[in-house]
Amino acid sequence: MSIVQEPVREAVPQGPLKTPFYPRVVKLDTVNQWHEWKGYSSPDALYCADLEYFAIRNSTAVFDLSPMTKYRITGPDALDYLNRLVTRDMAKVKPGRVAYAVWCDDQGQVIDDGTIFHLREGEYRLCCQERHFAWLQAATIGFDVEVVHETDEIAGLAVQGPTSYSVLSTMGVKGLEDLKPFGLMHVDFQGVEMMISRTGFTADLGYELWIDPGKALDLWDALFAAGTDYKIRPIGTHALDLARIEAGYLAPYAEFLPSDETVRTGRSRSPLELGLEWLVDFKKPNFNGRRALAEEKRNGSTWQLVKLDIEGNKIAHSSYIFSNSKAKGGSIGFVTSATWSPVCKQNIALGTVKAPHGKPGDTVWVEIYYQREMHWNREMAKATVVDKPFWFPARRGATPPGPY
């Protein structure tokens, strides 16, 4: 026996991590389709993506968003820090409110988008799909602020759909009737503080619940017990992605690449090119990308994000976009996300086209390739550029929400 004592090391997790809800999710999983999301296993689908999607639109869908990256931002300069970081004016986001925001590098190119929760006075949480600690840390230079990565310390569930309000009320959440879209509140869940925000990635009535991982399973159980009569269903990423395209929401690696991961010039996008000009507040004297964006605004953008309503029913996956049916003059852009929208009964897509193409009301043509019994066919489908999200029901914003 060796007399040298081995140092005690914390075991390094091997393979994909399991979220706090994993034991419950995996029990309901019947198809075993998973992917990796920032180190965690996350389901593509749990029984059938199409049916899961209908839970979002018709009842209540539950999505485990624990792998969502979370940073806690505190300190005397937290507001100033965020105001320099993101393009919108954070001074307007009061405690108890949530803001959708986008942040850029010095060249005005989007690094990522996400939501910023003003938890309590001067205390913020930034949520996004990707990891950005190095950038957020670099951004602290000159500010009295602390940025803490807290992804693993908070379990998160998206509870989305018309009956979600009823489910949560049944579960015993009080005061939810007054919570407006992009509002947040702290409630007690079995003796532990739970944060509820009226946010989501679906453009439907819905909430996100944030809780200590130790209480995750209890929350899941309570939620599903309360939701039985309201057709509560767990969902995977595919169903969620369908809903977000209907909402016209952007996804990194689809509508844009995080600019720090692009190598070639011109492969990143600015907020102006992504239809997010409403998020860029030039009245702020300084924020990352301000100079570059002001110049872009003067000189015009290269790209323009478009929402397309396409004729026919063939999905325009990755299609080239043309200004005319004969494809004359070469393509003007391409589709970045496409789907058949079950709820709108429309063939829809998000895409990127060269400005000044892509104004609302413009007609463009998408080149769709589809396969029929091994043979490939090509179709030029007419598409209209639309302004509004494809799906944005009144119930999403109704306060108090309807008791569906």
Next chain:
Amino acid sequence: MTKNMDSQYDAIVVGAGHNGLVCSALLAKAGKRVLVLEANEQVGGAAITREFAEGYSVSACAHLLYQLQPEVRKELKLATRLVCEDMTTIALGEDGKHLRIKTDSVEGVSDEDAAQYRDFRKRMTRFSNLLRKYFNKCPPRLGTRDFKDLMTLGQLGLDVRMLGKAEMESLLRLIFMNIHDELTERFENPMLKGAISLDAVLGTHLGPRSPNTMMTYLYRMSGDHGRSGIPAGGMGSVSNELAHAARSAGATIRTSMPVKRIIIENGRATGVETESGDRFDSLMVISNADPKTTLMKLIGAQHAETGFANRMSHLRAKGNAAKLHLALDGLPTIEGLSKKDYAERIVIAPDEHYVERAFNPAKYGESSPNPVIEITFPSFRDETLAPTGKHVMSAVVQYAPYGLKGGWNDEAKAAFMKAIIDTLSKYMPDIEQRITASELLTPADIEREFHISGGHWHHAELSLDQFMFVRPVNGAAQYKMPIDGVYLCGAGTHPGGGVSGAAGRNAARTILSREKAA
């Protein structure tokens, strides 16, 4: 904060270092209403003469003039009187057999080495002439379609090509190289290699085997091919002359006026606030301070964008050269030197390995037990500096890392002082008895006294990743900070430090031509 009446200026220059003075003088000559605010009592920054012991004065930081650009002399009509010029470098040998190194010849080495030296110098002259041309221009921006930038870039390419194929290849090979490799290829004499190594590394945090020390050597030679001189009255005379030029052109210079901050309002500079609470307005603030101090202390990093602030925070600017001043009751004895040799530049760098070994501890935050030293006796030809019959020794001593482990406390300074005196004593056995007073300025002292973050004489390490197009960092390499109304004109900008005036002149010219274009 009191607002001064009559406090509106076309340009405010923060710091009356020699570059700040050159810049102010040129702007004032162009008709600008210029205010220069200097923190210290004297103008000149690190180019000043001051008393360090009763009756003994010395150039407090920079002590040899070898880089002042002819363009600056001409445009400001400078007529600096030198008490020593075209100084010979005497490389000391312990046995009294010293080398005498001139710009294009060397005595005391083999014929082969002497021939090699002539050839080496011929090539270096060709290269430094080429570089000198670009040291006196605003570096072009890369990746733009701006006509002027493209022309400068094209001209640089053409000039390099016009050297001829062999010379072009040689330049492109050498510029990235370390000086040690080149010296080993050419020379045998260790003292010659040691002395040239010293020229390459003086004032930097580099050893002869560090990358791009060929470039730093060429940089040193880009003035008057390394011909050094000592101004009458010390380096302060040059600064006083520059201040006179600036004042004559109409600039106002105010000393003992430390600037607390550059006022940024609505994302642009609108003036400065001094430590005493005075406010001066100008839509143009030109900082002669080092780039890091300018952004982090004077402006505030929160007014810049993240990528830029991050790059600036990584700027390498930790000095490694100390300055030693000795008041002597007589010249020390150096075996093998004649009386008049005390007017020359004397170096202790007996071989190239010695220089590298001196650098080794500095990498780990320790000072050199066997330092390399560049020595002058400015009082030898200038009796204004010391009482009659007495002398001043002014020496640059390496290596004394800014980030010394444990910090530069009294103990650490005393230990380093002992190492220096021990080293000097090997060549000047009676030096210790001659000393009546002394002053040792470590990079930490230089930082405090001259307000240079890191105490680096180039304000930012002179290395290829902080050179030309990317000096001090990408986004500020054209003398313009990415904050409206803020400019840089100090050693941290292109081309770098040394009393050359190039940075100040380039900054002024860039500002004026920008204005013309707008």
